[in-house]
Amino acid sequence: MSYAGPIEDPISYGEWQSAEDLKPRDLESKDLMQENYNVARVEESTCSVAMQELSDAASGDGSHAPLSAPSSPHNCASACSDWTSDPVNEGPSNLKIPRSPNQKHSTLVDANFVENYFKHSRLHFIGTWRNRYRKRFPSSPGGFRCSSSGPSSSATTNKTIIIHVDMDCFFVSVVIRNRPELKDKPVAICHSDNPRGTAEISSANYPARSHGVKAGIFVRDAKSRCPHLVILSYDFEAYEEVADRFYNILHKYCNKVQAVSCDEAFLDATDSGVEDIQAFVSMIRKEILDATGCSASAGIGGNMLMARLATRTAKPDGQCYIPAEKVEEHLRELPVKALPGIGHVLEEKLNRRQITTCGQLRMISKETLQKDFGYKTGSTLWNYSRGIDDRLVGTIQESKSIGADVNWGVRFKDLKDVQHFLLNLCKEVSLRLLGCGVKGRKFTLKIKKRRSDAGEPVKYLGCGVCDNLSHSVTVPMATDSVDVLERVVSQLFMTSHIDVDGIRGMGLQVSKLETADSSKQGKERYSIRSWLTAASTKTGHNRSSSHEKGVDADNGKNGVDERQVQLQGDSSTPFIEMTEASPSVTAGSGQRGTLPPMNELDIGVIESLPPEVFSEINDMYDGKLAHFITEKRSKEKENISFACPAASGEAFAACEEQQYNEEEIQAVVSCPNKLFVGMKSEPVSDASVPNLDLISNAPVSGDSGLMPSSLSQVDTSVFQELPEDLKTDILELLPAHRNTESSLDASLVCANNQSSTGPSISSIDLWVGDPPEWIDIFKASNCQILWILAEMYQRAGAKKQLSSVLQRTMSQIYILPDVGTDGWAEAVSCLCELIKQYLKLKISTDIEEVYICSCLLRRLTARSKIFVEVYNNMLPHFQASVSESYGGSFCIASVME
DNA sequence: ATCCTCCCCTAC
DNA sequence: TAAGGTAGGGGAGGAT
Ligand SMILES: Nc1ccn([C@H]2C[C@H](O)[C@@H](COP(=O)(O)OP(=O)(O)OP(=O)(O)O)O2)c(=O)n1
Ligand SMILES: [Mg+2]
Ligand SMILES: [Mg+2]
Numbered sequence: 001m002s003y004a005g006p007i008e009d010p011i012s013y014g015e016w017q018s019a020e021d022l023k024p025r026d027l028e029s030k031d032l033m034q035e036n037y038n039v040a041r042v043e044e045s046t047c048s049v050a051m052q053e054l055s056d057a058a059s060g061d062g063s064h065a066p067l068s069a070p071s072s073p074h075n076c077a078s079a080c081s082d083w084t085s086d087p088v089n090e091g092p093s094n095l096k097i098p099r100s101p102n103q104k105h106s107t108l109v110d111a112n113f114v115e116n117y118f119k120h121s122r123l124h125f126i127g128t129w130r131n132r133y134r135k136r137f138p139s140s141p142g143g144f145r146c147s148s149s150g151p152s153s154s155a156t157t158n159k160t161i162i163i164h165v166d167m168d169c170f171f172v173s174v175v176i177r178n179r180p181e182l183k184d185k186p187v188a189i190c191h192s193d194n195p196r197g198t199a200e201i202s203s204a205n206y207p208a209r210s211h212g213v214k215a216g217i218f219v220r221d222a223k224s225r226c227p228h229l230v231i232l233s234y235d236f237e238a239y240e241e242v243a244d245r246f247y248n249i250l251h252k253y254c255n256k257v258q259a260v261s262c263d264e265a266f267l268d269a270t271d272s273g274v275e276d277i278q279a280f281v282s283m284i285r286k287e288i289l290d291a292t293g294c295s296a297s298a299g300i301g302g303n304m305l306m307a308r309l310a311t312r313t314a315k316p317d318g319q320c321y322i323p324a325e326k327v328e329e330h331l332r333e334l335p336v337k338a339l340p341g342i343g344h345v346l347e348e349k350l351n352r353r354q355i356t357t358c359g360q361l362r363m364i365s366k367e368t369l370q371k372d373f374g375y376k377t378g379s380t381l382w383n384y385s386r387g388i389d390d391r392l393v394g395t396i397q398e399s400k401s402i403g404a405d406v407n408w409g410v411r412f413k414d415l416k417d418v419q420h421f422l423l424n425l426c427k428e429v430s431l432r433l434l435g436c437g438v439k440g441r442k443f444t445l446k447i448k449k450r451r452s453d454a455g456e457p458v459k460y461l462g463c464g465v466c467d468n469l470s471h472s473v474t475v476p477m478a479t480d481s482v483d484v485l486e487r488v489v490s491q492l493f494m495t496s497h498i499d500v501d502g503i504r505g506m507g508l509q510v511s512k513l514e515t516a517d518s519s520k521q522g523k524e525r526y527s528i529r530s531w532l533t534a535a536s537t538k539t540g541h542n543r544s545s546s547h548e549k550g551v552d553a554d555n556g557k558n559g560v561d562e563r564q565v566q567l568q569g570d571s572s573t574p575f576i577e578m579t580e581a582s583p584s585v586t587a588g589s590g591q592r593g594t595l596p597p598m599n600e601l602d603i604g605v606i607e608s609l610p611p612e613v614f615s616e617i618n619d620m621y622d623g624k625l626a627h628f629i630t631e632k633r634s635k636e637k638e639n640i641s642f643a644c645p646a647a648s649g650e651a652f653a654a655c656e657e658q659q660y661n662e663e664e665i666q667a668v669v670s671c672p673n674k675l676f677v678g679m680k681s682e683p684v685s686d687a688s689v690p691n692l693d694l695i696s697n698a699p700v701s702g703d704s705g706l707m708p709s710s711l712s713q714v715d716t717s718v719f720q721e722l723p724e725d726l727k728t729d730i731l732e733l734l735p736a737h738r739n740t741e742s743s744l745d746a747s748l749v750c751a752n753n754q755s756s757t758g759p760s761i762s763s764i765d766l767w768v769g770d771p772p773e774w775i776d777i778f779k780a781s782n783c784q785i786l787w788i789l790a791e792m793y794q795r796a797g798a799k800k801q802l803s804s805v806l807q808r809t810m811s812q813i814y815i816l817p818d819v820g821t822d823g824w825a826e827a828v829s830c831l832c833e834l835i836k837q838y839l840k841l842k843i844s845t846d847i848e849e850v851y852i853c854s855c856l857l858r859r860l861t862a863r864s865k866i867f868v869e870v871y872n873n874m875l876p877h878f879q880a881s882v883s884e885s886y887g888g889s890f891c892i893a894s895v896m897e
Numbered sequence: 898a899t900c901c902t903c904c905c906c907t908a909c
Numbered sequence: 910t911a912a913g914g915t916a917g918g919g920g921a922g923g924a925t
Pocket of ligand 1: 203215264315
């Protein structure tokens with residue numbers, strides 16, 4: 001019983017910690033690193049600029065004469081006014097009044113600071129995207145074992161071949177891909193073109209790098225190194241689109257892909273059966289270039305380490321293979337800093353021991369390295385210096401923490417400012433938890449506090465030299481609610497007893513995560529596996545799956561989960577104590593052996609499941625189900641068995657799908673109404689699934705460039721030219737033409753806020769106004785999926801389209817905890833109504849958008865139906881379980897019809 | 898020994 | 910002007 005007291009007294013959980021000792025990393029480590037680098041590599045006198053603040057801070061001598069006026073804290077105001085008169089950025093009539101620093105764009109002036117900040121933070125974007133691409137193609141734990149290249153994989157003991165692909169100067173390449181005249185000029189991406197500014201360079205192309213311009217340095221240093229440097233703005237939407245294409249291509253060529261970041265991934269080509277690996281890589285790079293207009297480089301090696309090092313030599317726009325016999329040679333003179341995992345701290349430690357190259361590192365015994373650097377770090381150093389790396393491609397597991405930090409522009413004058421900021425931070429974190437479908441039990445608030453001896457930060461609105469304070473609390477009940485977060489966080493903050501003037505940054509992390517739809521129960525009990533194994537038991541089939549590792553990953557968790565559970569009352573109520581016995585896992589560890597054989601599954605139903613559900617089932621069959629279905633379908637269509645060489649890649653893509661594969665919808669048309677061939681069930685009326693096949697042959701993906709571009713400019717006359725079935729299809733979606741969907745009572749959506757009956761939502765003109773009417777309605781609905789949709793729509797950039805926001809949001813709808821409830825059904829109806837009105841709005845102006853959204857609407861409808869069908873076909877006691885797991889309110893009647 | 902908790906370090 | 914985020918690995922040191 002570790003719970004020591006009510007949440008109102010979180011100080012009992014521990015004390016605030018403060019790092020008071022003076023170490024380089026406690027200063028402005030970025031600047032320090034940056035300038036150290038300059039000293040070592042560039043030897044320019046301007047490099048002492050930031051060092052100045054460093055020594056001021058360390059000595060406490062704020063009056064020390066600076067070497068360069070703009071960098072001096074005391075001259076910062078005049079420096080700022082100089083900036084505004086910078087001819088590069090100043091419009092003709094744009095005479096600005098000098099102002100004091102740290103005002104504009106800080107939390108002091110912008111009430112919506114948190115949201116705006118994340119919209120512009122490059123580091124936020126790349127962090128978010130890394131996560132997305134890891135999740136979009138999750139690998140099975142323990143590495144990829146589900147290769148569908150056949151059972152022969154054990155026979156061939158090929159040497160491992162790893163490929164590492166990385167886009168060249170990604171942010172620059174994307175922005176200049178249609179501006180060939182800039183290709184050979186030095187170009188960098190930065191928020192500011194101010195030659196005295198402290199904005200950071202995000203990425204620099206290779207001509208710029210030859211002048212010493214690189215990611216992370218201030219624009220003023222970049223400009224002084226390269227006066228003709230062309231600075232261009234970020235285009236985050238374009239980065240996203242290119243990254244999507246990049247990953248689509250990688251997955252087309254290889255089913256073992258591990259995302260490193262939005263522009264970088266490892267492929268395991270060992271089992272790909274390719275004989276000429278160089279040609280294979282060359283083909284991939286060519287396709288990336290053709291599809292994106294940006295070049296990628298690639299490294300090939302016997303492990304992930306050597307592949308990554310090879311990429312370094314391959315850049316730019318090249319590829320490099322390091323065969324086993326070249327490894328020693330390649331490493332001998334390589335600086336230790338080039339090894340992944342060795343940053344400036346470790347490099348410095350090694351340099352102090354006269355070790356600068358991997359060759360020298362090899363001279364040290366493993367025992368010595370482990371003694372000096374720790375057990376694992378020591379052996380990694382020993383291995384890496386010899387080119388040894390036994391990591392497997394694809395061993396990313398579920399995320400352990402989710403958080404948000406802001407350490408720029410944070411300035412407060414009173415407690416109200418702080419509370420406002422923290423509330424927004426909580427909203428942000430809550431949104432991310434919802435987006436991931438998880439809740440957390442541990443909350444950590446981090447505060448950056450200006451050191452007493454620190455002057456103004458060198459960086460405009462930066463956090464400067466700070467002490468880091470952090471405090472955390474663990475609660476018994478996992479949550480994702482803004483209210484709970486806010487209460488916890490505000491109490492964490494109160495215990496810091498900090499002077500609000502000194503705050504330079506804050507962050508909130510949530511850990512001890514649990515899946516949202518299972519946080520109140522043992523996960524296994526209501527899992528899809530349970531449905532399958534139970535049905536299988538009934539039909540008397542067994543299938544061994546002992547080689548599976550992924551599915552029983554939760555078992556340990558349930559066993560350990562014998563903790564005291566306290567439920568939290570809403571708003572101000574303290575926790576109510578309540579003990580819960582550990583849910584003994586009935587369908588868990590002991591019963592892993594019983595899945596029905598694949599040919600007894602009703603393929604139509606399986607295919608029509610929500611992607612997440614399908615993916616889970618596919619995992620249970622070791623990834624073979626997707627392939628099985630692909631084959632079966634192709635046999636059905638043609639009479640010959642068509643052996644497709646790329647079948648494994650396709651199977652993987654089908655498994656992970658995520659994009660809008662219309663075949664899914666086509667599968668609904670066949671309308672198999674039972675999960676298993678052997679199960680009996682009532683047929684579902686055909687009329688309830690109308691016209692689902694109409695556009696099933698057209699390829700649809702999440703890509704915005706799906707439709708021929710000529711179509712996106714058409715008007716109604718082009719609509720008339722469309723194939724008859726497509727026209728019918730679209731017209732049918734319009735309320736004026738046909739309205740079989742239930743109209744939704746708006747008051748139900750807002751059930752928690754008001755009980756009076758409002759107007760039907762279908763009678764509201766959702767797309768009137770700016771922001772459109774529905775934003776407020778959805779935001780007030782207390783329905784997670786609608787709230788997320790509205791929030792994401794608001795956040796989408798200027799070029800926002802409903803389709804892209806919808807695509808993101810809809811993938812969440814089946815994993816929300818309220819799935820199957822009345823509220824969920826209403827949410828589905830609301831979405832349908834929204835899409836229908838949107839179609840009406842766009843029908844004559846943007847046929848591409850109409851096309852995509854009509855597919856989405858179709859899918860939404862089909863999915864809802866199929867979910868109900870699956871439920872209807874479950875054994876009664878599982879229906880009860882499902883109903884119970886959804887809070888006892890699973891309501892078939894209210895879904896869709 | 899093994900686990901847990903609080904950081905630092907690293908990479909993009 | 911300017912947007913110094915994010916999350917996992919792992920070491921140190923204390924609890925068990
Ligand atoms: N300190 C950094 C590092 C990277 N990035 C962003 C911009 C880069 O374009 C992108 C990818 O990072 P890379 O390390 O792959 O760098 P580039 O792709 O720009 O160059 P390279 O050709 O070396 O891969 O991440 C950033 O904003 N700030
Ligand atoms: Mg790159
Ligand atoms: Mg990269």
